[in-house]
Amino acid sequence: MAKFQVRFDPDVCKGCELCRSVCPKGLIEMSEHVNNKGYAPATTTRVDECIGCTSCALVCPDGAIAIYKEEEK
Numbered sequence: 001m002a003k004f005q006v007r008f009d010p011d012v013c014k015g016c017e018l019c020r021s022v023c024p025k026g027l028i029e030m031s032e033h034v035n036n037k038g039y040a041p042a043t044t045t046r047v048d049e050c051i052g053c054t055s056c057a058l059v060c061p062d063g064a065i066a067i068y069k070e071e072e073k
């Protein structure tokens with residue numbers, strides 16, 4: 001069974017929260033720390049709960065999100 005992981009680029013994110021609003025699993029939150037542009041970037045502590053729907057990556061205006069698929073052995 002495939003397993004998905006979501007990864008955010010904290011230095012590219014502008015903190016618009018669009019990704020957070022579309023995630024059906026509600027697993028995206030905003031960091032308590034600001035990046036080098038002064039924005040609180042999107043992140044998650046529940047990376048393994050991602051179902052790989054790609055909604056967040058598609059909605060992100062800055063291409064700050066990548067979805068990875070791993071084949072479980």
Ligand code: SF4
Nearest residue numbers: 023050051053054056
């Ligand atoms: S790919 Fe889907 S489930 Fe995974 S973090 Fe993005 S919106 Fe949420």
Ligand code: SF4
Nearest residue numbers: 013014016017019060
């Ligand atoms: S949609 Fe993109 S720019 Fe906006 S908060 Fe999410 S990762 Fe950051």
